[in-house]
Amino acid sequence: MTDLSRRDLFRLGLLAGSASLATACGWQGGPLAPKLRAFSRVNDWVGERLFSKNRLAPEYSIAQRTPDRQFPAYARTRGYPRLAEPAGWALQVGGLVRNPLRLTLEMIQAMPSVTYTVKHHCVEGWTAIGTWTGVPVSVILGLAEPTAEAGYLRFDSFDARYFNGWDLKSAMHPQTILAYAFNDRPLGPARGAPLRLYSPVKLGYKLTKYLTAMTFTAERPGGYWEDMGYPWLGGI
Amino acid sequence: MDQKPTPVRRHHWIVRAAHWLNAVLLLGMIASGLQIYNAFAHFGPRGRPYLPNPWDGDPFPAPVRLGGWLAGGLNWHFALAWPLVLTGLVYLIYLLASGEWRSLLFRPRDVPAAWRMQLYYLRLRREHPPQGKHNALQKAAYSFIILLGVLAVLTGYAIYKPVQLSWLTALFGGYELARYWHFWAVWLFVAFTVVHVLLVFLVDPASLRAMITGWYRGRFPSHD
Numbered sequence: 001m002t003d004l005s006r007r008d009l010f011r012l013g014l015l016a017g018s019a020s021l022a023t024a025c026g027w028q029g030g031p032l033a034p035k036l037r038a039f040s041r042v043n044d045w046v047g048e049r050l051f052s053k054n055r056l057a058p059e060y061s062i063a064q065r066t067p068d069r070q071f072p073a074y075a076r077t078r079g080y081p082r083l084a085e086p087a088g089w090a091l092q093v094g095g096l097v098r099n100p101l102r103l104t105l106e107m108i109q110a111m112p113s114v115t116y117t118v119k120h121h122c123v124e125g126w127t128a129i130g131t132w133t134g135v136p137v138s139v140i141l142g143l144a145e146p147t148a149e150a151g152y153l154r155f156d157s158f159d160a161r162y163f164n165g166w167d168l169k170s171a172m173h174p175q176t177i178l179a180y181a182f183n184d185r186p187l188g189p190a191r192g193a194p195l196r197l198y199s200p201v202k203l204g205y206k207l208t209k210y211l212t213a214m215t216f217t218a219e220r221p222g223g224y225w226e227d228m229g230y231p232w233l234g235g236i
Numbered sequence: 237m238d239q240k241p242t243p244v245r246r247h248h249w250i251v252r253a254a255h256w257l258n259a260v261l262l263l264g265m266i267a268s269g270l271q272i273y274n275a276f277a278h279f280g281p282r283g284r285p286y287l288p289n290p291w292d293g294d295p296f297p298a299p300v301r302l303g304g305w306l307a308g309g310l311n312w313h314f315a316l317a318w319p320l321v322l323t324g325l326v327y328l329i330y331l332l333a334s335g336e337w338r339s340l341l342f343r344p345r346d347v348p349a350a351w352r353m354q355l356y357y358l359r360l361r362r363e364h365p366p367q368g369k370h371n372a373l374q375k376a377a378y379s380f381i382i383l384l385g386v387l388a389v390l391t392g393y394a395i396y397k398p399v400q401l402s403w404l405t406a407l408f409g410g411y412e413l414a415r416y417w418h419f420w421a422v423w424l425f426v427a428f429t430v431v432h433v434l435l436v437f438l439v440d441p442a443s444l445r446a447m448i449t450g451w452y453r454g455r456f457p458s459h460d
Contacts, residue, residue, distance in 0.1 A: 026271075026298030028308045036311040043314050050400045057399045070283035119411070121398065123306065124275035127411055128282040201399050229307035231314070236399050 037229055044233035051235055053173055057200030060117045066128035068183060071120075073190035074204075076160035076224070080189040081210050083158065089194055091178070093140060095216035096150035101143060105180065105194050111135045114177060118200035121236050132198045134179035137171045140214065150216035155197050155208035164197070164208045165221030170235060173201050178211065206234040246369070246443075246452035248334065254327040255447055261320040264312060266422050267302035271309030274301070279416040287416050317392065324385055339368060340382075342375040350376055368458050381428050388421040 029036050075081055083089055091108065093101035115133040122128075137153075146168075153166040170176060176199035180187055187193040192209025199207060205225045215221075226232045247255075274295040279287040286292055303309030331337040342350075349372035355361040357373075365371065370378065394405040394414035408414035436444050442454025 026301045026304055028304030029312065033308065033311075036308075036315050039315045040311050047397070047400075050397060052400065055400060055402075058402065066281065066283040072282070121411065122276070123310070125272065125415060126276045126278070126282055225307070229311060231310060236397055 033229075040229075040231050044231060047233045047235045048167060048169065051169060051201070053169055055201075057118050057175055060119065060129050062117060062131065064129050065117065065183065066130060071128040071130055072122070072126070075190070075209065076162050081157075081159045082189055083194075086194065091195060091211055092213040092215075093144045094213065095154070096147045096218060097216050098145040098147065099143065101140070103140075108135055108178060108195065109180060111139055114174075115181075116175060116200075118175070120200070120204060122204045123230065123234070131183050132177065132179045133181035133184075134177035134195075134198060136174060137176045137178060137197075137214075138174065140178065141172065144216070146216045149218045152217045152220050154213075154215040154217055154221035155211060156213040156215070157208050157210040158212050159210045162208065162210075162224045163221070164206050164223040165217075165226065165232065166206070167233070170199065170201055170233075173199060175200055201235060203234040203236060205230060241453050241455070241457055243451045243453045244457050245450060246446040247450050248330065248336075249450065250326065250330045251336075252447055252450060254323050254330070257319070257323045258327075261316055261323065262425060264302060264316045265320060266425065267300060268309045268312035268316065269419075269422060270296040271301040271303040272306065272313060273419065274309075275306045279419065280412050287412070289416075289419070314396075317389075321389055324389065328382070339370060340375060340378050342372070342379040346372040346375055366458075367456055369456075371456075377428070377432070381425075384421055384424055384428070388418065388425070391415075391418040391421065394418075 073080075089105065091101075091103045093103065113133055113135055115131060117129060117131040120128045120130060151168060153168060153171045154163060155166065156163045176197070179192075179196050179198040180194065182188070182191045187196060192211070195211045196209040197207050197211060206223070220232075223230075223232065226234075273291075277291065277293050277295055279289055279292075301309070303312045331340065349365065349367075352361065352365045353367075353371050353373045356364055390404060391408055391414045393401055394408050395411060395418060398405040398411045398414075405411055405414055408417055440454050440456065442452055446452035446454070
């Protein structure tokens with residue numbers, strides 16, 4: 001009995017040894033990496049159960065804002081992506097909907113809007129506080145009327161091939177908006193002009209900038225970073 | 237000639253399995269955590285002076301990282317968190333159910349004995365004070381490390397879901413501070429482990445075998 005458990009513990013020691021060795025190489029996981037990514041979906045599942053549509057992210061005062069220059073901005077396109085013809089821009093709302101829409105910026109700015117000052121959480125670990133103004137995604141949902149088969153939303157952009165897939169519950173959160181203003185000014189090219197997705201309930205990489213289309217789907221859409229291994233849900 | 241000590245049954249298999257599993261899992265958690273740290277090697281919100289950190293702005297080198305890049309580190313960290321928390325829960329339930337917490341928990345009445353033990357370690361007292369399964373300083377160390385484990389897990393959840401678990405995040409002073417405490421937990425674990433392993437070999441090498449086989453044949457055979 002003692003011998004058996006000793007042998008088992010010897011094996012455990014070997015495992016610990018190989019784990020440290022693996023660690024010692026800055027190892028990604030080798031054959032385990034795809035399994036880890038599959039396991040990440042378990043965490044997404046738990047995250048979706050934990051999520052409440054009624055739980056609001058705390059709001060901050062204007063005085064607590066992060067200075068503009070200290071609030072990082074990222075894009076896939078070198079420099080920042082700009083439209084050749086800004087006047088011709090419109091958001092396409094389609095997929096599994098009863099009323100496909102083509103919304104110009106003027107139409108979106110005429111809709112009921114919300115403004116809030118919230119904390120931005122980047123997957124890297126930094127945070128910054130900013131004020132965002134836009135139309136709740138739930139308002140667009142009400143106009144487009146997704147069909148019963150629609151389970152997800154795909155947000156596309158004109159920033160290289162950047163896109164994101166969202167669960168409908170997070171998209172319907174009252175603080176999930178299509179934003180056209182940042183810190184009381186129209187969105188600049190660094191922040192995703194003319195229109196971007198914003199929400200304090202997800203990490204920054206889920207918040208598609210430079211929007212072109214919003215598509216309701218039955219299949220779960222991936223995402224630019226998500227397809228490379230970042231957690232799909234990105235909910236916080 | 238030394239008298240051969242009578243072997244005593246010391247650690248239940250649950251305790252031994254939890255101890256070694258925890259050692260491996262904690263190593264993986266720390267290595268993947270350092271990988272995650274590298275993505276933003278500072279603490280505190282943007283636009284403010286960063287919190288004091290000897291490693292501020294210093295990414296950790298590959299030999300101590302696990303995951304290769306941020307997404308890899310995150311996937312390792314969030315996968316290993318499950319067995320780590322489960323192992324911790326099984327161990328805590330065992331401690332409570334078996335009554336073994338009594339010989340482990342440091343209580344105010346252990347303070348005088350801890351003082352005597354400290355004098356012995358400082359060589360201000362010649363004899364090793366009598367002790368049961370653990371001496372008072374061990375009780376303090378093991379109670380502290382269990383508390384640290386609980387805090388490491390809670391600060392982890394606080395920065396994993398700062399909106400859904402905002403009450404927990406607020407308890408640790410907000411997201412940035414919770415992330416800061418989570419990082420300091422690493423160094424307390426590392427410091428504990430160094431002292432723990434040193435003392436095993438310097439003071440009571442028989443305890444290593446006891447943690448492997450369950451049987452203790454060393455100089456402190458009493459089991460209170």
